[in-house]
Amino acid sequence: MIVLAAHGTRDPDGAVAVDLLADGVRASGIDVRVAYADVRPPGIATVLGSLEGPSVVVPAFLAPGYHVREDIPASIAEGKRHPVALAKPLGPAPELLTALDDRLRCAGHRREDAVVLAAAGSRDPLALAAIDDVELAFGAMLGKPVVLGFAAPALRGQLSVAEAVERARAGKRRVAVASWLLAPGVFHRRVAESGAEVVAGPLCTATGAHPLVTALVVRRYAEAQVQLTRDPV
Incomplete structure (x- = not known):
């Protein structure tokens, strides 16, 4: 069980x-x-x-x-x-990075797009260390750096997803957001309202x-x- x-x-x-x-x-x-x-x-x-x-x-x-x-x-x-x-x-598990990439590609990510990794947000040091690891590993998978943003920034210096989109947009025409969220909810609605041209769904959706x-x-x-x-x- x-x-x-x-x-x-x-x-x-x-x-x-x-x-x-x-x-x-x-x-x-x-x-x-x-x-x-x-x-x-x-x-x-x-x-x-x-x-x-x-x-x-x-x-x-x-x-x-x-x-x-x-x-x-x-x-x-x-x-x-x-x-x-x-x-x-x-x-963080390796297969979730593949799922994250799948969601991003299905949403319309192009190779030339800047990418933002959107996480929920936390004050917890272990949770933040795990998110940092995901940011580095996902950037390595994509072959380009990604900008980390939080749906609910909890500490000074953390970027909101909208702020991360603006930072990523410098010199780029489009920004794609990968959603490091398990399911729909208020956090993903904030991600969807970030101003990015492409927003991937969470790892689990209502479909x-x-x-x-x-x-x-x-x-x-x-x-x-x-x-x-x-x-x-």
Whole structure:
């Protein structure tokens, strides 16, 4: 059993995107329950308390930030009735870079475009270090530097996505934004309003998750299963 633990959003399309990601994992033959760390029910503790056997909690997050390190383990401790293993978060993983590139190309990215990498924003040092790694790795994949922007800048010196678009536009006719976001919501709406000529969708949308994201959930589950017999949470 997988408990797919997402952040939570009030945007209906965001919830649909998470449900479709869960459906894709179920298609591989694994039972999945969706839970949320914040904003919307059901909470992780509630879902774990309803289960009748061991489970693996897979954090549907793109960086190892506060929710992954603090909130989710606390919810597991509160709600578990049976052994629970906590998997690694989805990001940053190499296959997500490929999914990010696919989304950008499908949105209309051209080789000559300047590129902005749009992330949610965080104060957490580990989350920011992971985003920096993604920025460097994605630039290497594209063969050109990318400009990092945040949908919700949290620290002095962080660029908003709109500011990053303007910085990237210097000497370029077009700017394309790659969305390092898992699902639709208020953050992606800010990305879409950044003024870029091309804006890629998030990794999971209301029409379906990128197949590599679905495969990564299954991989994280498989990696964490060994904890159920060795050192469950």
